[in-house]
Amino acid sequence: MFKRVLQALVVLSLTSGAAVADPNFWKHEWPETDFSNTSVKHWGEILSGGPPKDGIPAISDPQFIRASKERGIGPTEPVVTVEITGAEPRAYPIRYLTWHEIVNDTVGNVPVAVTFCPLCNSAITFDRRVKGQVLTFGVSGKLRHSDMVMYDRETQSWWQQAVGQGIVGQMNGVKLTALPTWMESWAQFKERHPDGLVMAEPAFPRRYGANPYVSYDSSQRPFLYNGEMPPHDIPALERVVRVGDRAWPMTRLADIGLVREAGVEIEWQAGQASALDSATIARGRDVGSIRVRDAQGRDLPHDVMFAFAFHAFWPDGQWMLGN
Structure with a gap:
């Protein structure tokens, strides 16, 4: 639909x-x-x-x-x-x-x-x-x-x-x-912070927990996008980890679990559902969670975005393909 x-x-x-x-x-x-x-x-x-x-x-x-x-x-x-x-x-x-x-x-x-x-x-x-x-x-x-x-x-x-x-x-x-x-799974957050704070459900008439973009991240093309597709035969809606103007494909990270290069450490861990897959977010397929740290172990700003968006906003960015 x-x-x-x-x-x-x-x-x-x-x-x-x-x-x-x-x-x-x-x-x-x-x-x-x-x-x-x-x-x-x-x-x-x-x-x-x-x-x-x-x-x-x-x-x-x-x-x-x-x-x-x-x-x-x-x-x-x-x-x-x-x-x-x-x-x-x-x-x-x-x-x-x-x-x-x-x-x-x-x-x-x-x-x-x-x-x-x-x-x-x-x-x-x-x-x-x-x-x-x-x-x-x-x-x-x-x-x-x-x-x-x-x-x-x-x-x-x-x-x-x-x-x-x-x-x-x-x-x-x-x-x-x-x-x-x-971004990480709710279970991963709770394991580290069992008495931490979580945002309560807002007082709006919304179907919270439902995904209005069913199967979106399995689509061939993104919504309302007319720009170039990513290079290197990377699917438009593959997730990539962006740190500055570099992007690491999530599939590569999932295969090896831990990458140390370009001055950063990126760790992949299973257990997080895609919010853009199943009609119910909790039933989405496992896409994994990412932590990005510097050489001293400090968390770094980053984003887990679709490949087409990285290419659109960083057309001269570096693709970290590991080969």
């Missing part, structure tokens, strides 16, 4: 996108956004993902419960783990981020935005402090190279989620600081 809906949306968006890929069309919805200040060279790259501005509601006041009290999350379900010195560890379940995509929170003294773009499988946590102010992020409803375009409520600037950089408005060219967080 999802594939048929996906195909219809692609046709609709591509046939109408060229006509409306113009800031003059968007100004009625974004009157405070400075479209003259932009790094976007071709407005046709930006398409509507379907929902309007805030049609996917970001969360800005998340509630938490103790991990030991949580009963509804399956053991293999993915969570984004945020561990900041001086604060209790927190888990942000993908079962919620699938439907909200952004959670604005404060962990210890650090204001963070925990983000997840299902269409790119990209889960990155950013520091929300920019130029002396704390920004609050929302979902614009726009996609660029199939990746979520975020916006901040303070300046109404647009931001590219996969790269954490402003692309339209006052914050054009400004980079967000990515934090060293990671």
Whole structure:
């Protein structure tokens, strides 16, 4: 069913996108956004993902419960783990981020935005402090190279989620600081932090735990993407671990378990379900969990994203193929 809906949306968006890929069309919805200040060279790259501005509601006041009290999350379900010195560890379940995509929170003294773009499988946590102010992020409803375009409520600037950089408005060219967080299974988080904190179910009428993108990561082509496919015969929707401008294919990591090269250590561990496979996230096939550390054993910022997205945003990036 999802594939048929996906195909219809692609046709609709591509046939109408060229006509409306113009800031003059968007100004009625974004009157405070400075479209003259932009790094976007071709407005046709930006398409509507379907929902309007805030049609996917970001969360800005998340509630938490103790991990030991949580009963509804399956053991293999993915969570984004945020561990900041001086604060209790927190888990942000993908079962919620699938439907909200952004959670604005404060962990210890650090204001963070925990983000997840299902269409790119990209889960990155950013520091929300920019130029002396704390920004609050929302979902614009726009996609660029199939990746979520975020916006901040303070300046109404647009931001590219996969790269954490402003692309339209006052914050054009400004980079967000990515934090060293990671995706792992709920069981893996609980094993290390049995009394840690986990985000409680938001008070929205959503089918939490369901995957609205059934079999998406088995598709041949990504949603609303017209760019080049990855090189080296790597499937467009294969997961890769991105560290800076380098990408390690997940299949390689799963085969050998541990890689030490280019100054980083990447460890693969079985036990995490794909959030983009089965109709129920907890039943998704095992795609494994990743930890990325430097030579001193410190966690590093990274992303586990689809190969097409890495190629789109890092066209000159290095593919770590091990041969």
